[in-house]
Amino acid sequence: MARYAMVIDTTKCVGCQDCVIACETENNVPEGYCRDWITTATSGKFPTVQLEIRSERCNHCSEPPCVTSCPTGASHIHDVGGVVLVNHDECIGCKACLASCPYDARFIHPDGYADKCTFCIHRVEKGEDPACVSVCPTHCMHFGDLDDPESEVSKLLKERKYHTNLPEAGTGPNIYYLI
Amino acid sequence: MLELTTTRHNELIDPFFHAWGWEIPVYLFLGGLVAGMMIISGYFLFSGRYKETDCSCYYLPRLSFIFLSLGMLALFLDLEHKQYVWRLYTTFRVTSPMSWGSWILILVYPVLIANMLLRLPETTKQKIPLLKKISDKMNSSHNLIRNIGVINMFLGAMLGMYTGILLSSLGARPLWSTSILWLLFLMSGLSGAAAFVHLIAKNVYERELLAKADNGFLIIELFVIMLMIIGLVVSTQVHKEAAMLLLSGRYAAVFWVFVIFIGILIPLLLQLLAVNHKIHHTPLAPILVITGGIILRFVIVYAGEYSHWFIVK
Structure with a gap:
């Protein structure tokens, strides 16, 4: 069984926001909302200041609190790749999933249901990369199956140092940032 | 960073x-208020106080019915x-407190109706003889009334606890991430209900009894708030920061002034003086308790x- 993940090389990301625009175009994200975004983290003291630019989105957690808190089962783990999805026709818009996400990765679509990144599952099931990955001009984003030791993402995580966001929240995030 | x-x-x-x-x-x-009222009403049914004609257990279920419906309207x-609200009742999600809550609310209504049937208004008896027949049958069985009391207390406790568990299950918000929130909301619900009954009770004994009970609930509530804050402060940095929101941060003024002083300490002092016959009972104390209960939920x-x-x- 596949376990999809995204690996993002923060040493290559320039924060151009192509991924954000590609997502909005591909998924008809309503104006004023976004499923992915750029975070710029500055740490250290001059002259040893570090800058990390991250393209962030739903972490498609292995233990997603949004799924366990959903009262109707609208938020669920997809059969393919463990991707966390929302069934719009089952969502009542109670916002429990929004409150349970430590990444604040979800929002309420103007039509009333909870919305978020889907890893472009409609593209992935056709053998394509998610829209954000496919347009990245610096090729800093990689998508693949962690259960396949020969996949690009598995190899990158073996070879490089990385971190995830908020591992201490205990949700098992599946977006990895190479450092 | x-x-x-x-x-x-x-x-x-x-x-x-x-x-x-x-x-x-x-x-x-x-x-929480309805949960407290169900527990109080259930206790009066169980303990035999229902034999008093002016017992609050006869009008609390009607008020509970109205308050719960208003609460569910707010939730809606x-x-x-x-348009998809009905989806709540096509499934039961064992990991979702909201799912538990929606089913508990469905169970609460028939229990409130059973309690209401014990004392029907005269006009209802005349218009619907079947209800009068059911009411008479129920009133002829002491054990049945006691059992209705027990179920009231049980479901009331479930409802009160659920309101706290609903929030504390959401670990992404550090302030709610405390296993004691259910007890705080249950105690606050009991305290608010005791204050409410104290305010409207026709029976003098009940007013006195509930003023004394409310003092106990307020003391426990204060203790639970203290434990909750200690638990957060000695935890991780994010939990500490969350506690600081109440102690000295963005929500500190409203927390200290409206929840602790106006909502707990002042009414506690007034009611302690009243039950020890130093001053007359005043509606101010229960009104402050209820106000504090509302503001506690907002904070x-x-x-x-x-x-x-x-x-x-």
């Missing part, structure tokens, strides 16, 4: 999470995808939404 999120300005999420407005605190307060108003919900994890590398 300075972290800047650009391009994201999602409504209800940025600049900080604020998805739940007035509806959820109002719902949690009314749910909060939903963003209202906990809003401060909880504001509290968050932050990324440290």
Whole structure:
């Protein structure tokens, strides 16, 4: 069984926001909302200041609190790749999933249901990369199956140092940032 | 570390999470109040006080019915995808406190109706003879009345606990991430209900009894708040920051003034003086307790939404 993940090389990301625009175009994200975004983290003291630019989105957690808190089962783990999805026709818009996400990765679509990144599952099931990955001009984003030791993402995580966001929240995030 | 999120300005999420407005605190307060009223009414049925004609157990279920319906209306108003609300009742999600709550609410109504049937208004008896027949049958069985009392107390406790568990299951908001929140909301619900009955009870003995009980509930509530804050302060940095929102931060003024002093300490003092016959009973004390209960829900919900994890590398 596949376990999809995204690996993002923060040493290559320039924060151009192509991924954000590609997502909005591909998924008809309503104006004023976004499923992915750029975070710029500055740490250290001059002259040893570090800058990390991250393209962030739903972490498609292995233990997603949004799924366990959903009262109707609208938020669920997809059969393919463990991707966390929302069934719009089952969502009542109670916002429990929004409150349970430590990444604040979800929002309420103007039509009333909870919305978020889907890893472009409609593209992935056709053998394509998610829209954000496919347009990245610096090729800093990689998508693949962690259960396949020969996949690009598995190899990158073996070879490089990385971190995830908020591992201490205990949700098992599946977006990895190479450092 | 300075972290800047650009391009994201999602409504209800940025600049900080604020998805739940007035509806959820109002719902949690009314749910807690009804839970307390069910426990009090259930106790009076169980203990035999229902034999007194002016016992509050005869009118509390009617008021509970109205308050719970108003609470559920507030909850419904909060939903963003209202036309799919029925989906709550096509499934039961064991991991979701909201799913538990929606089914508990469905169970509460028939129990309230059973309690209401014990004393029917004269006009209802005349118009619907079948209800009169059922009521007479129920009143002829002491054991049945006691059992209705037990079920009232049990479901009331479930309802009161659920209002707290609903929030504390959401670990992404550090302020709510405490296993004692259910006890705080249960005690606050009991205290609010005792104050409410104290305010409206026709029976003098009940007023005195509930004033004394309310003092106990308020002391326990204060103790639980203290334990909750200690638990947060000695936990991780994010939990400490969450506690500081109440102790000295953004929500400190309203927490100390309206929840602790006006909602607990002042009414506790007034009621202690009253039950020791130093002053006359005053409606001010129960009104302050109820006000404090409402503001407690608002503070906990809003401060909880504001509290968050932050990324440290």
